[in-house]
Amino acid sequence: MVKEEIKRLVEAKGARVGVIGLGYVGLPLAVEFARKGLRAVGFEVDARKAELINQGESYIGDVHSAALAEVVKAERLHATTDFDELSSCDAIIICVPTPLRKTKEPDISYILAAAEQIQKRLRRGQLVILESTTYPGTTDEVLLPMFEEGGLKLDEDFLLAFSPERVDPGNPQFHTDNIPKVVGGCTDDSTEVAAALYGLIVKEVHAVSSARVAEAAKLLENTFRAVNIGMANEMARLCYHLGIDTWEVIRAAATKPFGFMAFYPGPGIGGHCIPLDPHYLSWKARQHGFDSRFIGLAEEVNSRMPEHVATLVTDALNDEQKSLKGSRVLILGVAYKKDIDDVRESPALSIIDRLRAKGAEVVYHDPFVAEVRFDDAHTQGSGEPLHSTELTDEELSAADCAVIVTDHSGLDYDRVCRLSKVIVDTRNALSRDQRKASCAKIVRL
Ligand SMILES: NC(=O)c1ccc[n+]([C@@H]2O[C@H](COP(=O)([O-])OP(=O)(O)OC[C@H]3O[C@@H](n4cnc5c(N)ncnc54)[C@H](O)[C@@H]3O)[C@@H](O)[C@H]2O)c1
Structure with a gap:
């Protein structure tokens, strides 16, 4: 039985694990398999990322370059843009993006692109696991028919499961190995072997009765x-x-x-x-x-909050006899949460957009994000990127209003309180003492 074959390889740590998509989810996962002694291959469409990995240089905050370099040097992990290497993998894990279309409908095109690469090379004895977040039914309604098209049969020839990723970028307490992993296969055999594989890298695996349950749980x-x-x-x-x-x-x-x-x-x-x-x-x-x-x-x-923040800024300036139009607004933090560099869907972009639309001169400071680009969803600023400004005393004093959008830990909030005229704190980043000691007008969400 194919289940026994793959499970034997997994239990002996002899399985070769391929991870498709080396981003926030895929790279830590591939490194974890390699650290636990398996041979891992990362598949990336972005050649620059593959090159960095092979040089032992991490571009993901939660993965230290030293840990990456160690497994690369030990030849337990390498990255490639050549999908032919998929044939040599015993387990293949898909970690590609799952964005939304402009209509807010699921865009599973990245999953389909990865699945097509697998489909072309699928062979007897492989376990495929989808980790990308998606709607219930994707694994057995979309992937399974694709993989069986060439004549191979689930359970007889290959196994297929879904296991959601729960990584929380920037979380110092929880990492890949101490976050319980939910696993649901298209069949019991698939669940069992996928659970055995993850059991090598995480402390707790929670198996469920189907891929759909695992997809819905996420x-x-x-x-x-x-x-x-x-x-x-x-x-x-x-x-x-x-x-x-x-x-x-x-x-x-x-x-x-x-x-x-x-x-x-x-x-x-x-x-x-x-x-x-x-x-x-x-x-x-x-x-x-x-x-x-x-x-x-x-x-x-939730989507109205940036508008509310813009109103708080306008009202706070108004109280100081100033109009938003022509005022200099300093945004503190543009990442979507503290201590990370990710600006995807960050509310800071909408806030900047709204303030600029009303005629404010907007600058930002973020120690993690050197530059932000505005796509077509953001209408102001003629698409020009904004660059992080240095948080000098002059910059703080020159701003008519400072808006704490992301409460990065390393920021000198005492100095912000001392030099700002008006502060809008959307994260409760300022302590009671800091607020008391400050001469600034402070508005909190
Ligand atoms: N980022 C998170 O905190 C997080 C947490 C849990 C779950 N997820 C889910 O995990 C999935 C991946 O998210 P992410 O944040 O790692 O995305 P990401 O954009 O950081 O990484 C995805 C990577 O896949 C690569 N890629 C795209 N198409 C590819 C293809 N066909 N073949 C090979 N590589 C390809 C991209 O170049 C990119 O490097 C998504 O479904 C997401 O919803 C993300």
Whole structure:
């Protein structure tokens, strides 16, 4: 049986693992397999990334170049743009992007492109696992028929599973090896072998009865976050109208030892996951005539936060007898969350866009992001990139308003408080003492 063949190889750590797509998800995964003594091959369409990996240079914050260089030097990991090497892999894991189309419908074209490369070379004895976040049914409705087209049969010749990735970039506590891994195969054999493979690199594997359950579990996790952040954002806007300190309210509610989990408001949601993944679920729901109303509502509330932040800036300047038009606004942090360099879907871009549209002169400082580019979704600034400005005393004093959009840890908030005239703090980054000591007008979300 093919199950026994692949499992034997896995258990002996003799399986060669191919990872397709070496980004935030794929690179840490490939490195982890290599660190645990397996031979890993990374497949990338971006030749520059493949080259960097082969030189032992990491471009992902959570992967240290020293750890990468060690496994590259030991010949346990190399990257390639040549997909013919897929034939030599016993396990193939797909970690390519799953964006949305402009219509907010799932775009699984990257998964299909990776699957086509596999399909051309699929041979007896291979286990294929999809890790890209996607709607329930992708693995067995889309991938399985593709892989069986050439005559090979699931369970007789190859195995197929889905295992969602839960990596949290920049999280110092949780990494690939200590985040439990959910695994669901298209068949029991697929689940069993995929679970055995991940068991080599993670402490806990949670097997479920199907690929669909695993796909839906991932979407539930991220939809849960989107909905609860939406609730916190709505509460923040309500508290603003009522003149109540939202953060103090949340802190108080969080003292309840059961039945409450704290979520915090912010300038809007960002990154490749939370703003996108719920749409994969609502799209699938629509295919079945089901209207997922929580998802729609959370999207509506969360996507209005950049507009709310722009209003806070306008109102704060107004209180100082200044108009937004012509004012210099310094954005502190453009990454979608603290201590990382990722600006995908970052609310900072929408905030900058809105402020510029109203005639503000916008500059930004972010120690992690040297430059931001604006695509067609952002209408202002004629597509010119913005560059991070140095956070000098002069820059802080020259700004009419400083807006803390991302609460990076390394920023000197004492200096921000000392030199700014007006501060809009969207992350509760300033402590009570810093606020008290500051002469600036401070507005919090
Ligand atoms: N970033 C996260 O925090 C995170 C967390 C959990 C799940 N995910 C999910 O994991 C998947 C990957 O996300 P990511 O953040 O790693 O994306 P990413 O953009 O950082 O990396 C994807 C990589 O795949 C490469 N690629 C694209 N098409 C390819 C192809 N056909 N063959 C080979 N390489 C190809 C790209 O060049 C890129 O390097 C997505 O489905 C995402 O939703 C991401």
